[in-house]
Amino acid sequence: xxxxxxxxxxxxxxxxxxxxxxxxxxxxxxxxxxxxxxxxxxxxxxxxxxxxxxxxxxxxxxxxxxxxxxxxxxxxxxxxxxxxxxxxxxxxxxxxxxxxxxxxxxxxxxxxxxxxxxxxxxxxxxxxxxxxxxxxxxxxxxxxxxxxxxxxxxxxxxxxxxxxxxxxxxxxxxxxxxxxxxxxxxxxxxxxxxxxxxxxxxxxx
Amino acid sequence: xxxxxxxxxxxxxxxxxxxxxxxxxxxxxxxxxxxxxxxxxxxxxxxxxxxxxxxxxxxxxxxxxxxxxxxxxxxxxxxxxxxxxxxxxxxxxxxxxxxxxxxxxxxxxxxxxxxxxxxxxxxxxxxxxxxxxxxxxxxxxxxxxxxxxxxxxxxxxxxxxxxxxxxxxxxxxxxxxxxxxxxxxxxxxxxxxxxxxxxxxxxxx
Amino acid sequence: xxxxxxxxxxxxxxxxxxxxxxxxxxxxxxxxxxxxxxxxxxxxxxxxxxxxxxxxxxxxxxxxxxxxxxxxxxxxxxxxxxxxxxxxxxxxxxxxxxxxxxxxxxxxxxxxxxxxxxxxxxxxxxxxxxxxxxxxxxxxxxxxxxxxxxxxxxxxxxxxxxxxxxxxxxxxxxxxxxxxxxxxxxxxxxxxxxxxxxxxxxxxxxxxxxxxxxxxxxxxxxxxxxxxxxxxxxxxxxxxxxxxxxxxxxxxxxxxxxxxxxx
Numbered sequence: 166x167x168x169x170x171x172x173x174x175x176x177x178x179x180x181x182x183x184x185x186x187x188x189x190x191x192x193x194x195x196x197x198x199x200x201x202x203x204x205x206x207x208x209x210x211x212x213x214x215x216x217x218x219x220x221x222x223x224x225x226x227x228x229x230x231x232x233x234x235x236x237x238x239x240x241x242x243x244x245x246x247x248x249x250x251x252x253x254x255x256x257x258x259x260x261x262x263x264x265x266x267x268x269x270x271x272x273x274x275x276x277x278x279x280x281x282x283x284x285x286x287x288x289x290x291x292x293x294x295x296x297x298x299x300x301x302x303x304x305x306x307x308x309x310x311x312x313x314x315x316x317x318x319x320x321x322x323x324x325x326x327x328x329x330x331x332x333x334x335x336x337x338x339x340x341x342x343x344x345x346x347x348x349x350x351x352x353x354x355x356x357x358x359x360x361x362x363x364x365x366x367x368x369x370x
Numbered sequence: 371x372x373x374x375x376x377x378x379x380x381x382x383x384x385x386x387x388x389x390x391x392x393x394x395x396x397x398x399x400x401x402x403x404x405x406x407x408x409x410x411x412x413x414x415x416x417x418x419x420x421x422x423x424x425x426x427x428x429x430x431x432x433x434x435x436x437x438x439x440x441x442x443x444x445x446x447x448x449x450x451x452x453x454x455x456x457x458x459x460x461x462x463x464x465x466x467x468x469x470x471x472x473x474x475x476x477x478x479x480x481x482x483x484x485x486x487x488x489x490x491x492x493x494x495x496x497x498x499x500x501x502x503x504x505x506x507x508x509x510x511x512x513x514x515x516x517x518x519x520x521x522x523x524x525x526x527x528x529x530x531x532x533x534x535x536x537x538x539x540x541x542x543x544x545x546x547x548x549x550x551x552x553x554x555x556x557x558x559x560x561x562x563x564x565x566x567x568x569x570x571x572x573x574x575x
Numbered sequence: 576x577x578x579x580x581x582x583x584x585x586x587x588x589x590x591x592x593x594x595x596x597x598x599x600x601x602x603x604x605x606x607x608x609x610x611x612x613x614x615x616x617x618x619x620x621x622x623x624x625x626x627x628x629x630x631x632x633x634x635x636x637x638x639x640x641x642x643x644x645x646x647x648x649x650x651x652x653x654x655x656x657x658x659x660x661x662x663x664x665x666x667x668x669x670x671x672x673x674x675x676x677x678x679x680x681x682x683x684x685x686x687x688x689x690x691x692x693x694x695x696x697x698x699x700x701x702x703x704x705x706x707x708x709x710x711x712x713x714x715x716x717x718x719x720x721x722x723x724x725x726x727x728x729x730x731x732x733x734x735x736x737x738x739x740x741x742x743x744x745x746x747x748x749x750x751x752x753x754x755x756x757x758x759x760x761x762x763x764x765x766x767x768x769x770x771x772x773x774x775x776x777x778x779x780x781x782x783x784x785x786x787x788x789x790x791x792x793x794x795x796x797x798x799x800x801x802x803x804x805x806x807x808x809x810x811x812x813x814x815x816x817x818x819x820x821x822x823x824x825x826x827x828x829x830x831x832x833x834x835x836x837x838x
Contacts, residue, residue: 186454188433189447192397193455193715206454228393239719246394249411260733262741268733269742286745301731329735343743400716447715449708455715468606474701490693492609493652533710543703552689553696559686560678 177210184216184223187238197237263294268303272325272334276307276318295319303328382415389421389428392443402442402532438537440528449535468499473508477530477542478554481512481523486556500524508533608656611635613691623692628684629667632660663687760797767805768812775819781831784810 178186186207191198198206200213207213217238221231224240232241242250260268267290270282282290298304298319307320321334331337383391391412396403403411405418412418422443426436429445437446447455465473468491475490476482487495503509507529514520526539536542548554605611615634616626639657642649666680708714774787784806792802810832814821823830 185431185433185448186451189451189715190433190454192434192445193447193718195718226390228390228395229397240397242394242398243390246391249391249395250398257730257732260731260737264731265733265737265741266745269738270745272738273742297731329738331735338739343739397717398720400718400720445717446710449713452708452713452715470701470705471606471697474697474704477704478697478700490690490697491606492690492694493607534704534707535710535714536707542700543707544700548696548700551692551696553693557686557689559690560682 176208177212178208180212180215180219183207183211183213184219186211187213187216187220191231191238191240194239197234197239199237201236203238261294263291264297267294268298268321268325271298271304271319272321272337275320275334276310277320278310278316278318280316282319381413382417383413385417385420385424388412388416388418389424391416392418392421392425396436396443396445399444402437402439402444402528404442406441408443437535439532440538442528442532444532446535465502466499468496469502472499473503473526473530476503476509476524477526477539478545478548479556480525480539481515482525483515483521483523485521487524608635608653609690609694611638611653612656612687613694616691623688623695626688626691628687629664631687632664632667635660636664760795760801762792762798762802762805764805764808764812767802767809771806771809771813772818775813775832775834777834779834779836781822781833783829783831785829787832 187203190203190206200217204211204213217231224231226243228243228246229240230243232239266286267282270285271277274281274285279290279295295304299306301324302322303325304319305322307318309315310318326332326334382388392408395408395411405422408418409416422436426438429436431448433448433451434445435448437444471491472487472495475487479486479490484495484500500509503524504511508527509524509530510527512523512525515523530536531538539545545554605614612631612635615638616623616631618634619626619630636657639649639653663680663683667684669680671679710716770789771787785803787806788799788802792798807830810819810821810830813819814832818835819832820835821830821832
């Protein structure tokens, strides 16, 4: 760290000295500083306008710029570099049990109404669960059913088929195949997340 | 506000462009950013060393300076301007003598085991003292020593370097003189077992 | 504590007298015996290399004596140091014994001097560290941090297997209702026991246990099976109590019971 000569205590600082001081003050300040505030902090007789002008010129076009905000001053990242200060974090999470079951029912029974899904799952399906599946692009609204009330139906999308490597919903293995593959053991795996299901899951028995 | 042309997305930026970007990143962050972190944030192929050197020269003697802290970089206000910034000073809890001495011993003797600290202070080190230093982010566990019992060692952190304005542990005040005077040697009492006597004093510096 | 007026090292100035007083009063204030030795050594010379360990040992032992006289509890390590210094003193005063393998008194004294010097050096190093321009006191970081904005997005993941398992789970839920017993067709052992206790006293002759089944439990096979099992279990219980005897002529032959005659 370079030790600078202590500026004279009682003389007005030179323009370069004043610029250094303002630089440090604005850098360390959590909010923009008004010219009044700057004047209070700097030695008497400091030519604020000249020093600020020098600083503004010095930082013009740099990665950080001296900005005037109303009557106050602050350093701000150059607008074109904003993207450097952003980061995209992607988190992968396992689809909840409720959502997986709902998705499975739609896939196997499509077009499926909410009532049908609820009947098969034995519990009510929260609005959020279907919304989530729609948002993920795996489920979309199908044609309304020609039954009383004309309820909306849900169907799986191309995106769904794509994600699961299916060329059509008919490719989904049937119950018989599931049983043959040993998937019909309905005992719950101990690692299954009960928490999320719990809210929606009334006890069937 | 001057709008800079957006740097080409796929070409390595010029040194001036890279310096601008680093300037923005370091200005925005109150914590030092490691060269690894900077490298991750900047376009591929950026010559970090050259850009940092340019920035360092640019800010030398200014109110805000570019400081190297271990493997990381940060902007800090110039030490001689501290008096202007008193308003921002954070009142820190005064450390006990045990804590300051323990910190100095770890810094100058690192990696230091608890036994070595106790040998130097001639008194047992309470668990709380080291815990406090660790909590303050100034000390962390180092590698275990390859001596019988494989005792844990303590080393100082980048947070320590940052707080005390050091670029590296080599910059500790008076380190050279202390070493020349033999005061950093691990010398055992002549009437003690010679067996484990600092046979393996790994010297960091 | 009036004992503080008595001096340890013949202090000449008020400051030194105060320091000597503090030595006694603030025993707890010392960071161990080495720290105390370091403080004592200041009354000798400023340069620790020129210090007389012998004189220092005397001072320390004098301090411990004084503390004892004032009935001040000293921690064990102060007493260990006192014992060691007494030993060191004797080694320094006696002519060296050429036959011993132990380190000479001079070596031991030199090491103590080294320890004191090293502790002093670390203390000064700590002061030097804290005299530096410190972050947050003299040097400041960016006050208005433009924190990196992190755009978090969550990608939910499910495999085809998850999907199939989920479907299998909902479709087979009905097949796995818990089994509920139909109590109407079930005779408990308690019922059979009550019945058997009442009946078995009447007959001293062997009789098949099937003869003891209640009338209305004969017809339906399910009820008969339950009643037979309960009656059999009850007869075992009574045999255990010594109230009846039980026999079976052959495998799968009828099981017979009769009242046991008291001896």
